[in-house]
Amino acid sequence: MKQLLLDIQPPAPQTLNNFIAGRNAEALHNLELALANVAEARFIYLWGAKGSGKSHLLQACQRAAQETELPLYIADDVHTLNEAAQIALFDQFNQLRASNGILITSGIAAPTQMGLRDDLATRLAWGLVYQLHPLTDDEKAQALKTHANERGMRLPNEVVDYCLRYLRRDLPTLMAVLDALDVWSLTEKKPVTVPMLKKLLQLNLEI
Template sequence: MDTFTSQLPLPVTLPTDETFESIIDKGNQEVVTLLKDVATGMPQWRDEPRLVSLASLHLPLVTLQGGSGVGKSHLLYALCHQLATQQVNHIYINLNQHAQWSLDIFDGLENLSLICLDNIHAVAGITAWEEALFDLFNRVIENPGALVVGSSQLGPSHPKFVLPDLRSRLAWGVIYHLNTLDDDSRKDVLRLRASQRGLKLSEQALQFLLYHSDRDLRSLLGLLERLDTRSLQEQKKLSVAMVKRELGLP
């Protein structure tokens, strides 16, 4: 996967191929349109007529909710890529990696235009992190220029969140439930990503790949990345036989 080091307050590497242009938004058009409007309206997003509903929230928080592999992180990456090109102050934090950081990672973030918090559910049940997140949300409320866009596999009322005040704050925002892509949409995503890599993915190879591997999108894209590497190493075109070799199938 090609990567670049984004110009964010926290050093982080985001996948370059996960942009708005590479999103297949079937079933999720509303939230994709919203996030594009957010990007267009930055940094003065409160003045954007299409974002009046966000501006009216007591806590300006958009949460993308859904299971693994439905595209939550892709949308956050795409938003950050767009803001990087516009030189808008923002940050992306993957809370799956919270064990690597101290709680002061949230200090001062309310002064940014956009705060992207991926995998909020990862800190559910960890009191110190829940309190730090609650404090950040309170500071965002006091700073009307900041907007938070997060993702979570859990809803705000889920019992894994132990701090009642945090559950309350999470519910103050707007929640978008992402729909799982159907098989035709998964195929469209794989064709698009293969094309971006310069790979020609035949219908036979596509069918085999889809029905002989994990079906969540993140796993499928990881497999496509490995096939790209194998194709370069073997100097061969992507084929059903190559997919079988990568999957260890006879």
Template structure:
């Protein structure tokens, strides 16, 4: 009897970034940061949280986790991905927006008009007791911008440097993601993903997705190569 390839269901678990699957490891600083982010929405919490670090440091993961946490607690949050959103975001603030997320804030710096809009939005949301969550590749003092007032405001709040994960930490983060999905990942598979592609957490998680999809399609356990 011919065994046809199983078509993976579109509803196959696609776990998104969350605080639960963020790799803390033995780092007390990472654990403290996760706790601080969870508490940041409480009354009296700081307006601005600024995360900075290089590639694979987990900035984007944490910002996505903030968004997920906010939505799970019935809070309204938006992520700035395009300058054309700024006017709509300002209107949303007047309608009850609770928080704004800006991943890779450098993308929005360097143009006076755009920086002026960001500065106005910053003041609008701060005056209303809202929240800003920002990430960048460098500390606020090293950002290149044309508006000094905006630079100074980005340094007001909680500033957290995220160190890049080393290989063993990347493997542990991959195991954590695998376990969260109910997968059994051998050390062989983990090291295959680590050494056959970019040493980047997102790329590694995408590779895990691909292997999982292939293993499901072939009705086999998670293994290599596919």
């Protein structure tokens, strides 16, 4: 069974289409407009707690921009930048502004609340600023059910409830467990149940 789990395909690439928006629909919509190159706002800053989806969105934007050769620059976790990196990002902002480029950045708090250089914090606050909100349990449950349905997997409500109660609550972990459970169920030719999930978790693969 350990080999079975290790052979599971990596998760699907992070895209705007597979981002579960929840209360972040406005932020997602404006990112889509920016990537379509029809947005007036060309600078977007996203902030929120770990697991709120910042990195997912930035990676999705970067992937989409590479496909269309859009002049897009990404900076994740700007609160971790040292002095030199902050100056470089400030200069990049000005260059993109002059060339009609797009800058999408993220951090753990609002631009002026992270101890950044004043000039950089001010620039980051010039554009659209969105706080990303983690999904509620109901939204996570719906995301799991949607994912299961896309795989043709029958997912009982009690399995969803167990996942949300006892597993790490970030969506990538929950999806990875769901994928492993589906593979095991198909291999064993048995339906997905809570006892099957418990056996999976006992394999101690840090999921």
